[in-house]
Amino acid sequence: MMTNVAVTNGSSERQANPVLLALRRNRFSWIGIGLLLCIVLAAIFAPLIAPYDPLKQNILFRLAAPSADFWLGTDSYGRDVLSRLLYGARISLAIGFLSVLIAMIVGSTIGILAGYIGGLFDQIVMGIVDVMLSFPTLLLGLMVAAMLGASFENLIIAIAITEAAPFARVARAPTIAVKRRDFVEAGRSLGFTPLRIMGVHILPNILSDIVVVASLWMASAIRTEASLAFIGLGVQPPTPTWGGMIREGFENILSAWWLVVFPSLAILLTVLALNILGDALRDAIDPKTRSRG
Template identity: 60%
Template sequence: MSATARPRNAAIAATIRAFNANKTSWFGLGVFILVVALAILAPWIAPNDPIEQDIFSKLQGPSSTYPLGTDYFGRCILSRLLYGARYSLLIGVVSTLAAMLIGSTIGILAGWHGGRFDVIVMQAMDVMLAFPALILGLIIVAVLGPTLTNIIVAIAFTSIPAFARIARAPTISVKEREYVEACRALGFSDARIMFLHILPNIFAEILVMSSLWLASAIRTEASLAFIGLGLKPPTPTWGGMIREGFENILDSYWLALAPGTAILVVVFALNLLGDGLRDAVDPKLKGEQ
């Protein structure tokens, strides 16, 4: 084994040990993987068509035919829940990835260049952070229209400032280290130093933020759908299902209970996973000085 491989393997082992120290993080990871698997396999495991209506079976309680009951139009709640997971996860993952890419780039550029550029960029990020994510997303979706693409754009836009700030702070610290000075002395371009030498050293912190912000993105999508700015019916979404069930909450509680529980479980699992990732990148927990 080479001399460079040994420190790398030791760092990986220390990271895994730190992640293992928080046992609940594995539970969060397992639950999230299970939800993703159920969403992917929805066409094969859903007991019924999620948009097929049976008016004679409307508002039925859980049964062998409809394990989680039916809604006002006689549609299978379980089937809609499984298919709704696809849209919720798709919107959450894509919007978080877009925000991570754009926001991290902005934060690295601001931290690297500093000076007036840093001040102007971060003040712009502060202005965006002054608006609650839901309100800002609501404005964007109301202007652009409630389509899948527009919802992803709206949620990603509200998440950019958080990633910019989380990427900027470590960039300012890392750019002063010796290996960065060596890269400058060798004549490497700014872009090469930022994205090949600085980014890998701050990516762990960005990854922790992305796991936590994914939960926020799923909540925001559900909130937009609940107030009528989600995907148009009959497309199943968790927020839309809660909105439909809210109208019959006293008589048919299962309509809102199922999607509400699904959102709770996914958000809780992502927060547990985020805690584990945070512990894994914490130098104190990895035994580093």
Template identity: 65%
Template sequence: MTESIAAVPVERPAAAHWLLQLRRAFNANATSWVGLVVFLVIVALALLAPLIAPYDPLDQDIISRLEGPSAAHWFGTDSYGRDTLSRLLWGARLSLVIGSVSILSAMLIGGTIGIVSGYVGGKFDLVVMQAMDVLLSFPSLIMGLMVVAMLGPSMGNLIIAIALTAIAPFARIARAPTIAVKERDYIEACRALGYSDLRIMAVHILPNIMAEILVMGSLWLATAIRTEASLSFIGLGVRPPVATWGGMIREGFENILDSAWLSIFPSLAILLVVFSLNMLGDGLRDAIDPKLRGGE
């Protein structure tokens, strides 16, 4: 895997610089590869759910309810006789969509706030960052609870709730390198060329800090999937009968003593996703250490 990546010709790098930077980071750190591969497999399974799921996730088969793992139902069936494997695959779609949409929005909004705040500086920066600190002071689950309790449980509201908890961290992660980059000579040179502030931020600062934001994104995607599962578990997620991992754990919880697999399989799925994303993000973060970036 590493070799095929290294074989890409370096003489004419057509890709954006932050992509190269990420690629170097991958090459430097094997755990990020493992994390990426595991995560991509999960994404592929989720995408292929309509094709590979053996049953309809909502089809009830009351005769064969609460069955253990078997050849017909690999991961067993739940109290309505629905196939756990099929529900797990379909649930992955929902978890990943909610997680990625909320984190992408948080990246966009938080990243913009951070860059603008760091670039403008002064009192504006102070006020904005204190507002972010207020947001940060809510633990993500509590924030999610508040928002969902106010707006009602639905997929859209879940996304809003999770995005709100992640905006402040992205603002912080974008602001710090912006402050460092805006003092560089090439930003002064941009001003001497008459470029507008908007252009300087979007074209000249953003690609410099993109790698940091993406690494943060992979770590926060794991958190988002966990938060989604937690909210579903306490009944504030997407409404049944739609399959979500958190909801499946909760449903399985009712029969935990005699049918433990109902909770165990979705829990393992969450564990696997969170673990793979953390491996990916941690590995990249180590590789994109600011100390290593100074020589460029």
């Protein structure tokens, strides 16, 4: 009896969530998870952590080097760089998350519809997607942001438009494969509507692929936001953003290096953490990788 229980427990562990088991084996992935968690917590608790008001100007401490009073120095208006960096994390992470969420919903819906319906509709939709993919992400985001204007909401829309096409391409391919499987055919024979088949039977089977792409493209969204802010099409000053801080500090890069270095490091660490997490999720979800592990 005890032997049977032990065997059952062992088999249940092996049949537990394969993604969690794969992440547990990949210790390097926990570096990305821990780093990203620290950045997110710093952004959430910025009002409690920030030593100064990020918008308060003090000309007496203009361009002060890193010291015990100002750990990361001050900018050309005497504002504390550390405080602006913490509050800027809120803007950058919010834009990255919301833009990717919108792109994931819109792009995945388009890809599933194109893959399920097929035929001429699929050819037209994928033709439009291919045209969008032919543009560099930054260039397409620059054009959309220039047309909509520089604001928090418009920046989210601009980045979401640039990233919807990859989600459509990723969602379409597995949809074509899944819709030919027996359980989908059984659903059709039972009279299930196409909307129910796509939402209940197809979407759960391709969701893992979409989530992996979302984690990777969120890093791209943060880079795009920083690039647009650097050229003046991001959230407008005095609201602190990492790209805006780099732009403001670029004029004094030779005399006040900290104005550019610390925001750049923040972007680097965030993108690195998201890429590590995305690669770990991809390896965990890929059945070929799991079988080798």
